[in-house]
Amino acid sequence: MVLLRELSLAMFLALAGSANAFYGKSSGVIMLDSKNFKNEILNTEHASVRCHHPPFFAPWCGHCKDLKPIYEKAARSLKGLAKVAAIDCDEENNKRLCGEYGVQGFPTLKVFKPGKKKGKPIVEDYQGARKAGAIVSHVAELIPNHVTRVTDAKFDDFLSENNETAKAILFTNKGATTPLWKALAIDYLGTMGFAQIRDKEKRAVETFGITKYPTVVLLPGGDEEGILYEGSGFSRDALLEFFQATVPLPESTSSSAEPTGETSSSTQETKTATVKETPISKPKPTIPALEDQDSLTAACLEPKSKTCILAIIPSSKSTDVLTEVYDKLLSRSPAGAFKVYTLSAESTHAQALAEKLLMVGDSTKLIALNARRGWLRRFGGDVDNEEDVLSWLDATRLGDGAKEKLPAGVVVEEKKDEEGRSEL
Numbered sequence: 001m002v003l004l005r006e007l008s009l010a011m012f013l014a015l016a017g018s019a020n021a022f023y024g025k026s027s028g029v030i031m032l033d034s035k036n037f038k039n040e041i042l043n044t045e046h047a048s049v050r051c052h053h054p055p056f057f058a059p060w061c062g063h064c065k066d067l068k069p070i071y072e073k074a075a076r077s078l079k080g081l082a083k084v085a086a087i088d089c090d091e092e093n094n095k096r097l098c099g100e101y102g103v104q105g106f107p108t109l110k111v112f113k114p115g116k117k118k119g120k121p122i123v124e125d126y127q128g129a130r131k132a133g134a135i136v137s138h139v140a141e142l143i144p145n146h147v148t149r150v151t152d153a154k155f156d157d158f159l160s161e162n163n164e165t166a167k168a169i170l171f172t173n174k175g176a177t178t179p180l181w182k183a184l185a186i187d188y189l190g191t192m193g194f195a196q197i198r199d200k201e202k203r204a205v206e207t208f209g210i211t212k213y214p215t216v217v218l219l220p221g222g223d224e225e226g227i228l229y230e231g232s233g234f235s236r237d238a239l240l241e242f243f244q245a246t247v248p249l250p251e252s253t254s255s256s257a258e259p260t261g262e263t264s265s266s267t268q269e270t271k272t273a274t275v276k277e278t279p280i281s282k283p284k285p286t287i288p289a290l291e292d293q294d295s296l297t298a299a300c301l302e303p304k305s306k307t308c309i310l311a312i313i314p315s316s317k318s319t320d321v322l323t324e325v326y327d328k329l330l331s332r333s334p335a336g337a338f339k340v341y342t343l344s345a346e347s348t349h350a351q352a353l354a355e356k357l358l359m360v361g362d363s364t365k366l367i368a369l370n371a372r373r374g375w376l377r378r379f380g381g382d383v384d385n386e387e388d389v390l391s392w393l394d395a396t397r398l399g400d401g402a403k404e405k406l407p408a409g410v411v412v413e414e415k416k417d418e419e420g421r422s423e424l
Contacts, residue, residue, distance in 0.1 A: 022068070022086065022088070023068075023071075023072070023086055027072045027075060028072060028075030028076050028079055028084060029071060029072060029075045029084050029085060029086050030083065030084065030085035030086070031085070031086055031087070031088075032085050032086065032087040033087060033088070033091065033093065033094055034093045034094050034096070034097045035093075037087065037097060038119075067130060070130065070131060070132050070135075071084070071086075071132075071135075073132035074132040074135040074136050077132065077136045078136055078139055079236075080183070080236040080237070081139070081140070081143070081179055081180070081183050081236070082139045089103055109125070109126035109127075109128075109130075126138065127327065128324065128327075128328070129324055129386065131386075133386065133387050134324070134386060136179075137328075137386070137387060137390065138328075139179075140179035140182075141328075143179055143182045143183055143186070144182070144186060145177055145182050145185075146182070146185040146186060146189055146194065147170075147177045147181055147182055147185050147194045147195065147196050148193065148194065148195040148196070149177075149195070149196055149197075149198075150169075150195045150196070150197045150201070150204065151197075151198075151201055151204075152201045152202065152203040152204055155197075155201070155203060155204045155207070158195060162193065163221065163222065164221050164222055165191075165192065165193055165221055166191070166192040166193070166218065166219060166220050166221045166246065166247045167192065167193040167194070167195060167218075167219040167221070168184070168188075168192060168193070168194050168195070168216065168217070168218050168219075168243065169194075169195045169196075169197055169208075169216070169217045169218075169219065170194075170195070170196045170197070170214060170215075170216055171197050171199065171204075171205065171208070171210045171213060171214060171215040171216075171217070172196060172197070172198065172199065172213050172214045173198070173199040173213040173214075174213075174214075175198070175394060175395040175398045175400035175401070176391065176394040176395065176398070177196055180234070180236055180239075181194065181196065183236065184236065184239060184240070184243075187240070187249060187250075188243070188247070188249065188250070189250075190250065191247065191249075191250050192243070192247050198400075199213055208226065214234060215228070215229070216228075216229035216234075216239065216242075217229070218242070218243065218246060218247075220246050220247070227246065229242050285323070285326060285327055286323075287311070287319070287322065287323065287326050287340055287341065287342050288340070288341050288342070289341065289342045289343070289344070290310075290341045290342070290343055290349075291347075292347075292349055293348075293349040293352070296341075296343070296349050296353070297412055299339060299341060300339065300341070300369065300371060301371050301410060301411050301412055302371060302411070302412060303371060303372065303411055303412070303413075304371070304372050305370070305371040305372055305411075306339070306370060306371075306372055307339070307368060307369070307370045307396070308339045308340075308341060308368070308369055308370075308371075309339065309340040309341070309366070309367075309368050309393070309396075310341055310342075310343060310353075310366070310367050310368075310369065311340075311341070311342045311343070311364060311365070311366050312342075312343045312344075312345050312350050312353070312354060312359070312364065312365040312366075312367075313342055313343070313344065313345055313364045314345040314346070314362055314363070314364065315344065315345070315346060316362075317363070317364045318384075319342070321383065321384050321385070321386050321389065322342075322364075322366075322383070322389070324386055325386060325389045325390055325393070326340055328390065329393070345362070345364075345365075353410070356407055356409060356410050357376065357407065357410070358407075359378075363383070364383045365379075366378075366379035366383055366389070366392075367379065368396045369406060369410075371406070371410075371411040374405060374406045374411070375403040375404065375405065375406060376403065376404045376405070376406050377396055377401055377402070377403050377404070378404070379392050380392075
């Protein structure tokens with residue numbers, strides 16, 4: 001069984017010397033050293049999703065000062081979901097440990113994923129944005145999803161199967177499963193089932209009399225009545241308290257220690273040595289560009305074309321956020337979750353498409369369209385907000401959200417031969 005607390009995020013922090021630990025106990029970030037690293041990270045029930053993210057710390061270095069509030073914010077957001085930690089790689093006793101994990105330049109961020117053997121994690125470079133939201137999203141993606149998505153068609157089967165086992169149901173108007181709900185499902189894995197039901201599943205919603213979202217219902221099992229969660233908030237602690245009143249946590253989960261932020265690092269002395277900044281990075285993937293009408297038609301606008309994501313980008317606008325999103329899509333699935341392309345807003349074929357779709361203005365436009373099924377879905381969020389774009393893509397992948405009918409003339413007509421047979 002993979003428990004939630006087998007997911008942890010640890011940061012190797014390169015300090016250049018400080019009388020006090022760079023992150024205090026209240027920061028949510030755990031300070032590690034060569035003495036406690038093995039017990040805190042490798043040999044505990046907290047397994048191995050850990051990251052190095054080492055900014056410098058010294059009066060002469062601004063990198064770690066800039067990253068400190070970002071990392072602390074990520075630690076607060078991940079409380080109860082992941083362990084967030086740091087280590088002073090400039091401390092003499094820690095240099096060998098940092099070297100073993102390939103810390104060559106600073107800042108560096110690495111992800112440790114659970115391996116087949118305890119204490120033998122799989123190490124990968126983290127190349128995401130140095131923003132709290134990006135770090136949190138990356139860790140959230142690594143949390144396994146054991147939540148059952150229940151539709152009206154499967155509603156009766158869901159209620160009747162494993163009826164003696166308790167079940168927790170989240171009624172929501174969101175498409176994607178939240179990290180918190182996935183985390184709780186892992187905490188109770190093998191003891192209580194977790195499900196998610198969308199607001200559009202009318203029969204299930206009416207059966208339980210749901211009138212607002214989100215709403216959590218606990219089915220204790222057997223013939224017992226369902227229990228409605230009426231707490232004031234949807235925090236992990238509040239929901240665990242609600243569940244445990246009826247269904248205690250499995251012993252292996254409840255006995256695991258929570259990240260506390262306490263340290264056993266040695267006293268740090270002021271150092272004068274400088275550390276050369278050598279960022280470790282790899283080139284970001286390039287989003288394919290459709291340079292002309294023929295390439296646009298062949299990729300997305302033929303009668304049998306499947307879902308395409310098109311970004312129409314003015315030359316004056318940045319593509320950094322879209323590149324980060326595209327990188328994440330490729331990391332989830334090497335083949336890509338969608339066909340993703342860019343169009344230059346100044347090109348004639350992009351202008352013609354924008355005109356047909358009634359898209360005006362000089363901002364970046366992001367759309368999803370499916371020529372085969374004849375629908376269009378527009379992005380209505382902030383194109384410079386990575387989380388907004390990823391949420392929209394997730395909803396599109398799941399078939400959620402409003403769709404429009406593609407206007408006539410967008411998809412090319414299927415050519416027929418003289419006998420009326422399709423030439424495609």
